[in-house]
Amino acid sequence: MDYVLTTNCLDKRYRNFQALNGLTMHIPKGAIYGFVGKNGAGKTTLLRLVCGLQEPTSGSFTLYGIRNDERDIVKARRRIGAVVETPSIYPDMTAEDNLKQQYLVLGLPSFEGLRDILKLVGLGETGKKKVKNFSLGMRQRLGIAIALVGDPDFLILDEPVNGLDPQGIVEVRELILRLNRERQITVLISSHILDELAKIATHYGFIDSGRILKEVSKAELEAACRKCIHAEVTDTKVLAHILHTANVDHKILSATSAEIYAKVNISKLAAELAKENCEIFSMQEKDEDLESYFFSLVGGSSYE
Amino acid sequence: MSRIFFAELRRLFHFRLYYIECAAVVLFSVLYFNPPVIDSFLFYIMIVIGAFSAICVSQFIGMEYSCGTIRNKLATGHTRMEIYLAQLILHIFAAVILFHLSVWTIIIAGAIFNWTYYFSVQTLFAYYLACICTIIFITAISVFVSMQSSSNLSSLVILLVLYIGLSMMGTNFHSALREQEMSMTDTSQVENSLDEHYMDARTRMGFEYLLLINPYGQATYESMPIFESHGEYLPMQILKNPFPKIFLFSAVESIGITAAGILSFRKKAIK
Numbered sequence: 001m002d003y004v005l006t007t008n009c010l011d012k013r014y015r016n017f018q019a020l021n022g023l024t025m026h027i028p029k030g031a032i033y034g035f036v037g038k039n040g041a042g043k044t045t046l047l048r049l050v051c052g053l054q055e056p057t058s059g060s061f062t063l064y065g066i067r068n069d070e071r072d073i074v075k076a077r078r079r080i081g082a083v084v085e086t087p088s089i090y091p092d093m094t095a096e097d098n099l100k101q102q103y104l105v106l107g108l109p110s111f112e113g114l115r116d117i118l119k120l121v122g123l124g125e126t127g128k129k130k131v132k133n134f135s136l137g138m139r140q141r142l143g144i145a146i147a148l149v150g151d152p153d154f155l156i157l158d159e160p161v162n163g164l165d166p167q168g169i170v171e172v173r174e175l176i177l178r179l180n181r182e183r184q185i186t187v188l189i190s191s192h193i194l195d196e197l198a199k200i201a202t203h204y205g206f207i208d209s210g211r212i213l214k215e216v217s218k219a220e221l222e223a224a225c226r227k228c229i230h231a232e233v234t235d236t237k238v239l240a241h242i243l244h245t246a247n248v249d250h251k252i253l254s255a256t257s258a259e260i261y262a263k264v265n266i267s268k269l270a271a272e273l274a275k276e277n278c279e280i281f282s283m284q285e286k287d288e289d290l291e292s293y294f295f296s297l298v299g300g301s302s303y304e
Numbered sequence: 305m306s307r308i309f310f311a312e313l314r315r316l317f318h319f320r321l322y323y324i325e326c327a328a329v330v331l332f333s334v335l336y337f338n339p340p341v342i343d344s345f346l347f348y349i350m351i352v353i354g355a356f357s358a359i360c361v362s363q364f365i366g367m368e369y370s371c372g373t374i375r376n377k378l379a380t381g382h383t384r385m386e387i388y389l390a391q392l393i394l395h396i397f398a399a400v401i402l403f404h405l406s407v408w409t410i411i412i413a414g415a416i417f418n419w420t421y422y423f424s425v426q427t428l429f430a431y432y433l434a435c436i437c438t439i440i441f442i443t444a445i446s447v448f449v450s451m452q453s454s455s456n457l458s459s460l461v462i463l464l465v466l467y468i469g470l471s472m473m474g475t476n477f478h479s480a481l482r483e484q485e486m487s488m489t490d491t492s493q494v495e496n497s498l499d500e501h502y503m504d505a506r507t508r509m510g511f512e513y514l515l516l517i518n519p520y521g522q523a524t525y526e527s528m529p530i531f532e533s534h535g536e537y538l539p540m541q542i543l544k545n546p547f548p549k550i551f552l553f554s555a556v557e558s559i560g561i562t563a564a565g566i567l568s569f570r571k572k573a574i575k
Contacts, residue, residue: 014320046564046575047575048574049575051375051378051379052378052379052381053375053378053379053573053574053575054573055496055571073374074381074382074383075381077379077380077381078380080379081380082375082379084372084375084379085372085575086372087369087372088372088373088374088375088376089371089373090315090367090373091371092318092320093318097318100314100379101311101314101315101373102311102376104307104310104311104314105307105308105311105376105377105380105382106307106380107306107307146376150380156379252406280546
C-alpha cells in the first residue's frame with residue numbers, strides 16, 4: 001500500500017510535558033484519515049511537526065517517501081495544504097486577496113483557477129467584503145481554500161468543524177468529501193467530534209497520551225462495531241455447530257466466547273445448547289459506535 | 305525567497321500603516337528641515353525612520369504570527385532562512401523608500417524655495433551612503449527582534465526602548481567626544497585651562513569606536529561630523545575618516561545580527 005505519511009516512534013517533548021510518545025502511524029494514499037483523540041492527546045502537535053512548524057525531539061516521519069531530516073522535505077511539503085488550528089488568513093484583505101497572496105507565496109505564474117477555488121468552497125460571491133467581517137464558517141472555508149491553492153495532493157485539517165453551526169458543519173463535510181472523491185486528495189482530519197468524523201473517514205487512527213492506540217480502516221471498524229450478541233458458553237464448538245446448522249452468521253472468539261451477527265431465538269438456542277450439555281454463562285447485545293469504540297480503547301467514559 | 309518577497313511586497317502595498325508613515329515622513333521633512341543645515345536634519349530623519357521602522361516592522365511581522373499566516377509559508381515548503389531574508393530585504397526596501405521620500409522632499413522644497421546647502425555633491429553622496437548603511441543596520445535589528453518575538457506589541461515596546469537607549473547613548477558619546485581640550489575660564493583675561501572632561505587618547509578611541517558601532521551613534525556622527533556652529537571641528541580625532549568604518553561596522557553588525565536571527569528563528573516553535 002502507498003502511504004502519503006508514515007511516522008516512526010515520533011517523540012515531542014515540551015519542557016516537562018511529553019506531547020508525543022513514540023507515535024507510529026500510516027496514512028494511505030487517497031484516504032480520509034480520521035485522527036481521533038481527546039484534547040491534549042497530541043493531535044495538533046503531530047500536525048505541527050508534519051507542517052514544519054516545530055521539530056520532533058526524536059523519531060522521524062516520512063512524507064511522500066522523504067524523511068523529515070532530508071533536505072528534500074521542503075519539496076514534499078509543497079504537495080501539502082494545511083489548516084492547523086485556526087485558518088491562517090489576513091483579516092484586512094478580501095477572500096480573493098488572501099488567495100492571491102498564497103498564489104504569490106507558491107510562486108504560481110498566474111491567478112488562474114482562483115475563482116474556481118472560491119466557488120468550490122462557497123465563497124465565490126463575497127466580493128469586496130473583508131475577511132474580518134466573515135462568519136466563523138466562512139473563515140474556515142477560506143482557510144481550506146488557501147490550503148487548496150497549488151493543487152495539493154495531501155490536505156491536513158485540524159479540527160475543521162470546531163465552532164461551526166450545523167449548516168457550516170455540513171458544508172465543510174461535503175467539501176472534504178468532494179475534494180477526496182473528485183480530486184483524489186488524501187485528507188488527514190484531526191477531530192474529537194466523532195459523529196462527524198464517522199460520516200467521512202475511510203481510515204482511523206486513535207491517539208491517546210501521545211501514542212497511537214490503534215489504526216483501523218472503515219471496514220475493520222464497522223466489523224468491530226457490528227451489532228451482535230456476545231455469548232459466553234462452556235463450549236463454543238457446540239455453539240458453532242448449532243449456529244452453523246441454523247445458517248446463522250457468527251464468529252468464535254475463544255473456547256468460551258463467540259459473537260452472533262443475526263437475530264436468533266434465544267429460548268430455542270438455549271434449549272438446543274442444554275440438549276448438548278453446553279451451559280450459557282452470559283448473553284449480551286453489543287451495539288458499538290465510533291464513540292464507544294474509542295472509549296473502549298482509551299479506557300475512559302467521557303471527554304476531558 | 306523571491307516568491308515570499310514579492311508576496312510580502314504586495315502585502316506591504318496593502319498595509320495602511322506604511323502609507324501613514326510615508327505621509328508622516330514627507331510632513332516631517334517639510335516642517336523640520338531648516339535650510340541650509342542638512343546635517344542635523346539627517347540625524348532627526350534617522351531617528352524618525354528608526355521609530356517608523358520599529359512600528360512598521362513589528363506590526364507587519366507580528367501580524368504574520370497573530371494571524372498564523374507564517375504557517376502558510378512554512379507548510380508549503382519554504383525554509384525559515386528564506387522567510388527571514390525575504391522579510392529583511394522587504395523592510396530594508398521599505399525603510400530606504402521612506403528615506404528617499406524625505407530626501408526628495410527636501411530636494412524639491414529646496415528647488416521651490418531656492419535653498420542653498422553647505423556641502424559638495426561628493427560629501428552629500430558620502431552622507432547618503434552612510435545613511436543607507438545605518439538604515440540597513442537599524443532594519444536588521446528591527447527584523448531580528450520582530451522575528452524572535454511572536455507578539456507585535458512586545459516587539460514594538462522592545463524596539464522603541466532599544467532605539468531610545470541607543471540614541472541616548474549615541475548623543476552622550478558624541479557630546480563627550482566634542483569636549484574641547486582647553487576651556488576658556490576667564491573671558492576678560494582670555495586665559496585658557498585644561499578641560500577636566502577631556503579624555504585621554506585611549507578612552508577617546510574607545511568612545512569613538514563605541515559611537516560608530518551604535519547605529520544611532522553613526523546617525524549622530526552623520527548629523528554633525530565636520531562643522532560646529534563656529535567653524536571647523538572634528539569629533540573624530542583618532543579614527544580619521546570614519547565613513548569607511550561606518551560602512552564596515554554597519555555591514556559586519558547587520559550580517560552578524562541577521563545570522564543570529566536566522567539561527568534563532570530556525571529553532572523557534574511556531575504555534
